[in-house]
Amino acid sequence: MEKGEKFHGMSPLPFAEKEAIIKNEYGPRVHRAGLILSLLQAVIIFLPALYLLVAFDVWPGWGTIGKAFLSVAAIAGPYWFIEPVSYFLILGIAGTYISFLAGNISNMRLPVSAVSQEVAGVREGSPEGEIIGAIGIVASQWALTIATLAAAIIVTVVIEHLPKSVTGAFDFLLPCLWGAIFGQFTLRAPQYAVVTIIVGIPLVMWSGLPTWTLIPIMVFGLAILAIILFKKGIWVPKKS
């Protein structure tokens, strides 16, 4: 095919032949490497906490860890299952392994995969798309490693040289961050933002419930409310 054509990068081989290479040769090898290194990563993820325990004898206790886990799981839990399923067809086999091992899916892997396939002139979802998408996502991880290392070093150095009047502003980092993100989701579902504040203030201020229970209560409460109201056709966004 000529370079000016949209799918100029597609291979002239028959589809069945290309599909067989993906299924019988490329796929199994990627699955093996992906499985082994993902399992290894699942161990590495715990090393920072284990390092504090072994090197400095710092152990918060199962109860404290359990409370923290429950708060995180209440928010992240649904996404553990939804994201791999939702993104698989876009990311492909290799892209899924890298993306769920190294993160940054919607903001980086998806656009990078799409652009690299577009530029290389291959169809998304085709065997060629699987290969080019994988190469694109590989490149994005190389770029990400350099960017995160640079950020970690540069920001650390800059903070050390700032005057106290400036670093004092960082005391307000979290409330400002919550405000900005709350604003982002308020644009998507303003009614639920109002409900959150109206219900949340008395719950947080005067309910007397343990603080670690508040996120699960509010998250599941609002999720159930959203399901009920959506089914009744109430507060359904016009675009959806």
Place this chain on the structure above:
Amino acid sequence: MEAEWLKQATGFGMWFIGALTAGNALLLTLIIYRHARKYGLQMGLKAEAMREGLKAALITSIGPCMGIFVGMTVLVIALGGAVAFIRESAGVGSIMFELIASRAGAEAAGVKLTREGMNSIGLATILWAMATGSVAWVLIGGVFTRYLPKLKDFMGQGNPAQMAIISAAIMLAAFGRLLISDSIKPLIDKGYWPPFIGMLVAFLVGIGWLIWSDKLKKPIMKEYFILIAIIVGMAISQMVRLSMGK
């Protein structure tokens, strides 16, 4: 003098773990790249097309990397460079998740998520919360990817519009609870205005920035909305605090 927890968080050991974490991800990318090139050529893809794809991916990565660089600032400030590098180079990557885990860990340990309020137990609890909260993604992605096509068919009955509104409601509940605790509670309990004003300013600036980027049809601007909102919010909070003499 540097606090004990910060020494632990930024010492050689933690940087070494950072190298292991990023290194494991890089090893996977190198293996996949080798297979992709080999079998790509075998299936008739031109080497030039693969080079073009790689080049386009590197250029496209610059924008998201800048956004990640900026988002990481928050994590570096809160927990030091090494922990931020471990989590962002090959962790979940979402700054939102990392901050939720940090906040949940700090709260469970009974400490504040500030450099002054943190201690070793708080840091350890945060690291456990980050690990236990994110390991499921790695395991599901790593172990079950081969079964995902079937699972996708099974779950395909779901309504994407319903899922979108539930996701927004979940996020509002999670961040609403944090927002109330960190900005509205200090105001009601102690009459302390700066965190509330900062939150409100960041809320309004964030919304304004997002609407503006939609109007200009420049979605890339959205990557910077958190940075702009928190800088303006923090600056105004600090000015209010200094004017109050506290």
